[in-house]
Amino acid sequence: MKITVFGTGYVGLVTGACLADVGHSVVCVDIDEDKIARLRRGEIPIYEPGLESMVLRNVEAERLAFTTDAAQAVRHGVLQFIAVGTPPDEDGSADLQYVLAVAATIGHHMEEYKVVVDKSTVPVGTADRVQERISGVLAERGVELAFDVCSNPEFLKEGSALEDFTRGARIVVGSAAARVDELMRECYAPYNRNHEKMMFMSVRAAELTKYAANAMLATKISFMNEIANLAERLGADIEDVRRGIGSDPRIGYHFIYPGCGYGGSCFPKDVQALSRTAAKVGYNAELLEAVEAVNRRQKTTLFDKLSAAFGGDLQGKTIALWGLAFKPETDDMRDAPSRTLMESLWSSGAVVQAYDPEAMRECRRIYGERDDLILVADRVQAVRKADALVICTEWKEFRTLDAAWIRDQLRHPVVVDGRNLYEPEVMRAAGIDYYAVGRGKTL
Numbered sequence: 290m291k292i293t294v295f296g297t298g299y300v301g302l303v304t305g306a307c308l309a310d311v312g313h314s315v316v317c318v319d320i321d322e323d324k325i326a327r328l329r330r331g332e333i334p335i336y337e338p339g340l341e342s343m344v345l346r347n348v349e350a351e352r353l354a355f356t357t358d359a360a361q362a363v364r365h366g367v368l369q370f371i372a373v374g375t376p377p378d379e380d381g382s383a384d385l386q387y388v389l390a391v392a393a394t395i396g397h398h399m400e401e402y403k404v405v406v407d408k409s410t411v412p413v414g415t416a417d418r419v420q421e422r423i424s425g426v427l428a429e430r431g432v433e434l435a436f437d438v439c440s441n442p443e444f445l446k447e448g449s450a451l452e453d454f455t456r457g458a459r460i461v462v463g464s465a466a467a468r469v470d471e472l473m474r475e476c477y478a479p480y481n482r483n484h485e486k487m488m489f490m491s492v493r494a495a496e497l498t499k500y501a502a503n504a505m506l507a508t509k510i511s512f513m514n515e516i517a518n519l520a521e522r523l524g525a526d527i528e529d530v531r532r533g534i535g536s537d538p539r540i541g542y543h544f545i546y547p548g549c550g551y552g553g554s555c556f557p558k559d560v561q562a563l564s565r566t567a568a569k570v571g572y573n574a575e576l577l578e579a580v581e582a583v584n585r586r587q588k589t590t591l592f593d594k595l596s597a598a599f600g601g602d603l604q605g606k607t608i609a610l611w612g613l614a615f616k617p618e619t620d621d622m623r624d625a626p627s628r629t630l631m632e633s634l635w636s637s638g639a640v641v642q643a644y645d646p647e648a649m650r651e652c653r654r655i656y657g658e659r660d661d662l663i664l665v666a667d668r669v670q671a672v673r674k675a676d677a678l679v680i681c682t683e684w685k686e687f688r689t690l691d692a693a694w695i696r697d698q699l700r701h702p703v704v705v706d707g708r709n710l711y712e713p714e715v716m717r718a719a720g721i722d723y724y725a726v727g728r729g730k731t732l
């Protein structure tokens with residue numbers, strides 16, 4: 290099957306590579322010439338386990354190609370995936386300018402029937418706007434061509450995107466035409482072998498499904514963080530409570546890990562965008578507002594705990610940071626808790642000495658060279674001559690820690706653990722002033 294994918298960001302690249310990998314002929318198109326040139330040389334702009342080799346073997350097999358030539362790209366595929374960015378605009382709504390620009394491009398160049406597939410996370414009603422834009426361009430051209438627009442949201446997690454694409458729980462397709470359903474079934478057939486994963490529904494239901502899934506997951510996390518904060522103040526251990534509630538299958542063990550707040554490119558943006566969508570239709574989505582507010586506050590707890598441990602004075606202190614990415618196995622720092630912490634530390638006159646296995650280049654890109662940001666080559670150098678240690682990301686290599694060793698490295702034996710990686714008794718027995726999330730010590 291011939292497929293075109295607009296956008297070579299996270300979603301576009303994974304979608305293109307995975308569809309090529311099962312034998313489809315895929316053209317990925319982007320307006321960023323530099324990016325396309327790099328992809329052609331085999332340089333993958335993002336870190337995602339397995340993606341590089343998948344892209345390379347499919348380029349080699351001539352099933353996957355990269356271009357900036359939109360006309361050629363539109364000619365190629367019967368399916369035209371739109372996987373460009375939908376960044377939040379000033380009020381937190383999703384900015385659709387890139388999606389609609391692609392719609393216009395498709396309208397300009399199409400010469401035969403196309404199915405336009407919204408893959409980006411877009412507010413409910415976007416497919417209608419894409420439809421209108423294409424119809425408008427076709428009318429300007431004075432041609433009459435049939436096309437359909439459908440919604441096919443992605444449910445990828447960074448760090449396990451290939452696995453999620455190839456072994457996802459469901460493939461949601463929102464459409465209003467039987468021929469779209471047939472083509473989408475054909476497209477995904479290789480990933481739909483063992484049991485029926487395709488779910489066909491209305492376009493609006495598919496669009497809302499995507500937001501509802503992320504909002505539900507974000508709600509679970511904010512809920513747990515709220516209970517963890519309570520547990521700290523009530524003298525209960527959140528780890529006991531987590532196991533206690535997770536054992537009920539109606540609740541389940543997934544996504545109830547308390548921490549220093551959720552980050553990344555999806556949850557913060559999507560929860561906000563859904564609240565704004567609600568407001569636009571005159572509904573006050575109080576629960577979503579609270580989920581967001583709890584998360585904002587949770588991101589400040591690392592600093593609050595550290596500051597309390599130093600009697601409110603962090604001026605001139607060097608703080609070791611383990612982990613900059615918003616979660617392990619990615620170099621993504623969008624809305625990462627580490628950023629809230631670093632920015633507060635800098636405002637208080639502290640120096641950050643940080644290490645992350647993947648995100649250091651990204652950190653430098655965001656913050657540039659500055660005297661109060663020292664990026665070091667490994668976790669050992671990060672704690673050398675530091676006053677305290679803060680753990681922001683649960684990378685595997687941070688999970689093993691010799692408590693006595695860390696105590697001897699730090700000028701003050703203070704460890705603030707935003708991911709509950711260690712047992713408080715073990716740390717405290719070694720003489721460490723240990724602050725976890727919801728595990729005993731309050732501010």
Ligand code: UGA
Pocket residue numbers: 410443444445446447448503506510543544545546547548549550551552553554555556615616
């Ligand atoms: C998320 C969803 O999990 C995907 O299903 C969805 O497709 C994707 O957004 C998207 O919309 O594109 P992702 O942002 O990559 O995926 O990352 P997650 O693994 O879900 O983690 C999000 C944040 O929640 C991280 O900061 C993580 O540390 C935090 N988290 C997660 C917790 O604090 N506690 C948990 O129990 C789980």
